[in-house]
Amino acid sequence: MKTRSPSPGLVLDPWLPADIARVLRDSPEALQAVRAGRTPPASGPAPATLLGMTALLLFMLLLTGPWGMVTVGAVATGFRGVQLLAGDPREREARRRLRIASAHAGRFLLPDDFDAGCGALMARAQDAAATVLGSRVNHAGLLDAIDNAVTLPAELWRLGQRLAGLTRTRAEHDRIVPRDLPDDVAQAFTPYEEALGQVLRSLETRVAALEDYAGEVARADAVYLAYQRLGVLRERTPDYERLLAETAEDDPALSPVLRLTDQAREMELTFRATLTTARRAADHLRALTAA
Secondary structure: OOOOOOOOOEEEOOOHHHHHHHHHHHHHHHHHHHHOOOOOOOOOOOOHHHHHHHHHHHHHHHHHHHHHHHHHHHHHHHHHHHHHHHOOOHHHHHHHHHHHHHHOHHHHEOOHHHHHHHHHHHHHHHHHHHHHOOOOHHHHOOOOOOOOOHHHHHHHHHHHHHHHHHHHHHHHHHHHHOOOOOOOHHHHHHHHHHHHHHHHHHHHHHHHHHHHHHHHHHHHHHHHHHHHHHHHHHHHHHHHHHHHHHHHHHHOOOOOOOOHHHHHHHHHHHHHHHHHHHHHHHHHHHHHHHH
């Protein structure tokens, strides 16, 4: 498996539309701003501007009649359009990203949404999923026990939501429960602490199952690479056999037979066995996610 990440990355709801998910991935500043409580500015002119324009139009109606009012309104509208077009495009794009992030605030999780323990679990799960999704055997369609492209992002989102929820509950628990309680009083809080511990152990089990699956996939990947390379050499077996035969003429002690074909066959059996083990790990993971 790959080197473990020190902290979790962005976790997205896998059922987000692709274009929205792409904007969220590319907008870390907007996501942080939304999580900090910032709201996007309202579109359109400010209320004070609207009030001023209304007063001006009414004044022009009294002063010049309907046609004068229409003329002033057209000029004001055109001026507003020029303002919008002449504005900084980077600011417009930043506002657009902030609006999208605000509209989907409940469909992404940031590293700050997890405490240290939950964040470490989330990072482990993300690393394991990346190992599976980036493997050669996955790209080759050889892991047919589960649809990794669908199942793993959904599992990461479920884990992320539960770990973020556990983080919030643990923080609230620490704020509520007094410190340095007498033993006989502290026992009253024990069931709540045990409940938090049980939830954590359940999530650790799910992450461990995902890591077991990733470990088996990594082994299958290594054997798959060796199997592919051995297949290339197998096509050149006659060349090796010819070299051995020529060498045997000079040294009768050398055997003219090389078990290249048998070795290739043994490697294929090993490869198939690793795939079977990986699929069993996937079945175990699928059983946990269905629970």
